[in-house]
Amino acid sequence: xxxxxxxxxxxxxxxxxxxxxxxxxxxxxxxxxxxxxxxxxxxxxxxxxxxxxxxxxxxxxxxxxxxxxxxxxxxxxxxxxxxxxxxxxxxxxxxxxxxxxxxxxxxxxxxxxxxxxxxxxxxxxxxxxxxxxxxxxxxxxxxxxxxxxxxxxxxxxxxxxxxxxxxxxxxxxxxxxxxxxxxxxxxxxxxxxxxxxxxxxxxxxxxxxxxxxxxxxxxxxxxxxxxxxxxxxxxxxxxxxxxxxxxxxxxxxxxxxxxxxxxxxxxxxxxxxxxxxxxxxxxxxxxxxxxxxxxxxxxxxxxxxxxxxxxxxxxxxxxxxxxxxxxxxxxxxxxxxxxxxxxxxxxxxxxxxxxxxxxxxxxxxxxxxxxxxxxxxxxxxxxxxxx
Numbered sequence: 331x332x333x334x335x336x337x338x339x340x341x342x343x344x345x346x347x348x349x350x351x352x353x354x355x356x357x358x359x360x361x362x363x364x365x366x367x368x369x370x371x372x373x374x375x376x377x378x379x380x381x382x383x384x385x386x387x388x389x390x391x392x393x394x395x396x397x398x399x400x401x402x403x404x405x406x407x408x409x410x411x412x413x414x415x416x417x418x419x420x421x422x423x424x425x426x427x428x429x430x431x432x433x434x435x436x437x438x439x440x441x442x443x444x445x446x447x448x449x450x451x452x453x454x455x456x457x458x459x460x461x462x463x464x465x466x467x468x469x470x471x472x473x474x475x476x477x478x479x480x481x482x483x484x485x486x487x488x489x490x491x492x493x494x495x496x497x498x499x500x501x502x503x504x505x506x507x508x509x510x511x512x513x514x515x516x517x518x519x520x521x522x523x524x525x526x527x528x529x530x531x532x533x534x535x536x537x538x539x540x541x542x543x544x545x546x547x548x549x550x551x552x553x554x555x556x557x558x559x560x561x562x563x564x565x566x567x568x569x570x571x572x573x574x575x576x577x578x579x580x581x582x583x584x585x586x587x588x589x590x591x592x593x594x595x596x597x598x599x600x601x602x603x604x605x606x607x608x609x610x611x612x613x614x615x616x617x618x619x620x621x622x623x624x625x626x627x628x629x630x631x632x633x634x635x636x637x638x639x640x641x642x643x644x645x646x647x648x649x650x651x652x653x654x655x656x657x658x659x660x661x662x663x664x665x666x667x668x669x670x671x672x673x674x675x676x677x678x679x680x681x682x683x684x685x686x687x688x689x690x691x692x693x694x695x696x697x698x699x700x701x702x703x704x705x706x707x708x709x710x711x712x713x714x715x716x717x
Contacts, residue, residue, distance in 0.1 A: 362374055362377050363533045363534060363536075365533070365534045365535065365536040366534045366535075366553055366554055366555045366557065366559065366580070367534070367535055367536050367551045367552055367553050367554065368552045368554065369441075369444065369445060369535075369536045369537065369550070369551060369552070370534065370535060370536025370537075371536075372441050372444065372536075373441060373445075373536045373537075374536075376437055376438055376441050379434070379437060380434055380438075383430065383433075383434060387430070445537060445549075446548070447550070448518045448548045448549070448550045450516060451516045451517065451518035451550060452512075452515040452516050452517070453468070453470070453511065453512065453515055453516070453517045453518065454468075454469040454470060454517075454518045454520065455467065455468055455469065455509070455511070455517060455518070455519055455520070456469055456519075456520040456521075456522070457519055457520065457521045457522075457530055457541065458521075458522055458523060458524055458541070459521075459522070459523040459524065459525075459526075459528030459530070459541040459563065459567070459574075460476075460523070460524050460525060460678050461525050461526065461567060461568050461570065461638070461649070462478075462479075462563070462567065462568065462570040462571065462573055462574040462637060462638070463476050463477060463478040463479075463574065463637065463678070464476070464477045464509075464530075464574070464576060465477070465524075465678065466509050468590075469520075471590055471593075471594070472594075473590065473593045473594065474682055474683075475507050475593075475683055476507070476634070476678065476680075476683050477505045477506065477507045477508065477509065477576075477577070478505060478506050478507075478633065478634070478637055479502065479504070479505060479506075479573045479574070479575060479637055480504040480505055480506050481506065481632050481633055482498055482504075483495075483498055483500075483501050483502050483503075483504055483573075484573070484632070484636060484637060484641075485632075485641070486498050486501065487501075487502065487573065488640075488641055500560065502572065502573060502575060503560045503562070503575045503577070504560075504575065504577060505575055505576070505577045506633055508558075508577035508578065508579045509576070509577065509578045509579070510578075510579045510581060510586065510589050511551075511553060511578060511579070511580055511581070511586070512580070512581060512582070512583050512586035513553050513554060513555065513556050513580045513581065513582060513583070513586075514552065514553075514554065514583070515552065515583070516550055516551075516552050517550060517551050517552065517553070518548065518549075518550050519539070519548065519549045519550065519551070520546050520547075520548060521539050521540070521541040521546065521547040521548070521549065522541055522542065522543065522544075522545060522546050522547070523541040523542055523543045524543065524678065525543065526543070526567050526568060527540055527541065527542050527543070527565050527567065528540070528541040528563050528565050528567045528574070529541065529563055529564040529565035529567075530549075530561070530563070530564075530576065531561045531562060531563070531564035531576070532559050532560065532561030532576055532578055533561060534559040534561075534578075535551045535553075535559065535561075535578070536551070537549050537551075538564055540565060541565075553578075553580040555580065556580050556581055556582055556585075557579075557580055558577065558578070558579050558580075559577075559578045559579075559580065560575065560576065560577055560578075561575070561576040561577075561578070562574060562575050562576060563575075563576070569646060570637060570638075573637065616710075617709050617710075617711070618687065618690070618691070618707075618709065618710070619707075620694070620698075620707055622691075623690065623691045623694040623695070623707055623708070624691075624694065624695055624698065624699075626687070626688070626691035626695075627691035627692045627693070627694050627695025627696070627699075628695055628699070629691075630684065630688045630691055630692040630695070631692050631695055631696065631699075634680060634683070634684070634692070635692065635696075638650040638677075639651075639652075639653050642654065642700060643696070643699065643700030649675075650677075653696050653700055653702070654700035654701050654702065655700070655701055655702065656702070659696055659697055659702055660697060660702050660704050663693060663697065663706065663708050663712070664712075664716060666693050666696070666697065667689065667693055667708065667712065667713055667716045668716060670684070670689050670692065670693060671689065671713070671716060671717065681717065685710075686710035686711075686713040686714045686717075687710045687713075689708075689710075689713040690707075690708045690709055690710045690712060690713050693708045693713075694706075694707050694708045
């Protein structure tokens with residue numbers, strides 16, 4: 331009896347604290363995310379339908395059990411009925427659950443069919459997972475780029491950085507280049523991976539898909555509200571799995587088209603107006619001095635390389651080699667340029683991401699940082715020739 335009273339008091343206290351919390355309790359996330367896509371709304375509505383069916387079934391079943399226990403207890407002098415078979419009961423507890431399951435299966439099947447219907451898409455984006463970054467390729471727009479953990483989060487998360495993560499907005503949930511999509515358009519995602527299994531998951535989209543090497547998974551989304559939606563890799567893909575966020579920015583159609591034009595202009599290396607008027611012949615970038623190359627190279631390294639090779643060049647052998655004191659890094663510059671441009675093994679090709687000046691800068695930087703002291707420089711013209 332004392333134990334029961336203590337338990338009742340604790341439950342009462344917990345309930346009181348919960349009620350006192352008021353709106354703060356909403357942040358506990360006790361239900362599914364409603365999401366911002368037509369598909370996520372369908373999933374949420376299906377979830378609520380099944381939930382309330384289960385609530386009704388549970389209430390009826392446990393209500394009957396409680397009523398039976400109270401009204402047929404021994405203290406009332408009730409004796410147990412003696413029977414061994416009832417055809418009506420057998421039929422009832424077979425047919426009724428079957429009808430309930432059919433009632434739930436029909437809307438569930440509709441949602442599942444809709445989830446896999448990627449036809450008639452307005453935008454197609456190929457998503458490739460790498461350790462530990464995402465590559466986005468807009469199939470119809472000839473736009474392609476990598477998306478990595480933002481530099482501020484990467485700097486703070488380093489061991490013994492001495493920095494406070496609470497001072498970084500969206501710590502570990504921000505990237506250097508987000509995925510930009512239009513609202514009210516059907517977006518088809520083609521998901522694969524370059525090395526190990528990853529999983530693309532943005533809760534507000536209403537689904538999660540594995541990205542598997544050598545295999546293409548498909549999914550789609552039609553975002554209804556402009557905004558910023560964040561997610562993460564949801565498959566344990568290696569040491570830096572926790573540092574592989576996803577950021578999706580949904581824009582109006584007008585803003586999305588402006589962003590597309592801006593990306594095309596940047597890819598051509600010319601102002602947007604010039605890019606629209608006429609193609610421009612590729613020009614050789616001017617030579618840069620050592621200080622400019624090192625400064626720019628440090629920025630490029632921090633954004634593109636530090637996540638795998640570490641900020642101090644220690645790497646993570648054998649998958650990501652050490653750059654500090656590396657015979658390969660201080661060897662022929664042409665070999666280093668080739669690796670940066672074309673990739674090798676777990677190293678993704680960065681030739682389509684970095685321009686000639688960026689590649690020249692980062693190669694010069696790693697050949698003269700981390701204790702490497704070649705003293706030579708790599709110019710953009712060298713990179714252009716290597717391409």
